[in-house]
Amino acid sequence: MQLVLATRNKDKIREIKHLLEDLPITILIFSDFLDFPEIDETGETLEENAILKAKGIATFTGFAALADDSGLEVDALGGAPGVYSSRFAGPGCTYDDNNRKLLQDLQGIPEDRRAAHFRTVIAIAWNAGEIETVEGRVDGIIKTQKIGQSGFGYDPVFYYPPAKKTFAEMSLAEKNSLSHRGKALMKARDLLITHFNLMKDSGKQDTSI
Numbered sequence: 001m002q003l004v005l006a007t008r009n010k011d012k013i014r015e016i017k018h019l020l021e022d023l024p025i026t027i028l029i030f031s032d033f034l035d036f037p038e039i040d041e042t043g044e045t046l047e048e049n050a051i052l053k054a055k056g057i058a059t060f061t062g063f064a065a066l067a068d069d070s071g072l073e074v075d076a077l078g079g080a081p082g083v084y085s086s087r088f089a090g091p092g093c094t095y096d097d098n099n100r101k102l103l104q105d106l107q108g109i110p111e112d113r114r115a116a117h118f119r120t121v122i123a124i125a126w127n128a129g130e131i132e133t134v135e136g137r138v139d140g141i142i143k144t145q146k147i148g149q150s151g152f153g154y155d156p157v158f159y160y161p162p163a164k165k166t167f168a169e170m171s172l173a174e175k176n177s178l179s180h181r182g183k184a185l186m187k188a189r190d191l192l193i194t195h196f197n198l199m200k201d202s203g204k205q206d207t208s209i
């Protein structure tokens with residue numbers, strides 16, 4: 001049982017490995033392969049991009065592959081920045097540039113119309129043709145200014161009402177326990193358990209008939 005992670009992002013690799021560490025699955029990463037390909041994110045939705053990456057890496061390696069794509073979707077902006085979250089303020093922009101543009105675009109909009117959510121789609125390509133997807137989502141509100149120092153991306157402007165703080169005011173463990181990515185990863189874990197016929201609690205292969 002082998003699974004390739006279709007990403008070069010070391011933080012994502014660490015988080016996914018941690019969540020799957022009790023399962024008897026060998027996790028392979030980009031550095032285990034020669035010429036691991038860069039898959040262009042040319043899709044128009046998070047789903048399309050996650051599938052493109054998982055399928056591309058499964059085809060290249062011949063192993064099952066897992067890929068994710070995430071974005072911030074703001075109701076008052078018709079779901080933008082969405083799939084363009086990392087390049088919202090233009091090519092080569094920084095997280096700060098994106099947050100500045102987001103706050104500008106929402107200028108004058110009152111708090112009750114600043115609803116937004118983060119969404120992660122994870123695709124697992126069992127092979128080049130057989131693909132399943134799962135989704136994780138967390139709802140919040142876009143603040144009128146940045147608050148907090150932790151995290152990355154839109155974390156300082158994303159306020160999570162149940163915790164009464166922004167994602168940038170949370171520890172990594174707290175954020176992972178309720179985030180879009182954390183939720184999607186738990187669902188992906190369930191897909192792997194079912195597909196590879198693993199027992200949930202022991203981490204052993206289920207040999208029952």
Ligand code: IMP
Binds near residue numbers: 098151181
């Ligand atoms: P990716 O698909 O995980 O690389 O995410 C794409 C972009 O969405 C990132 O560059 C961030 O701008 C934004 N994003 C995704 N997840 C988060 C998060 O947990 N906090 C803040 N921003 C995020």
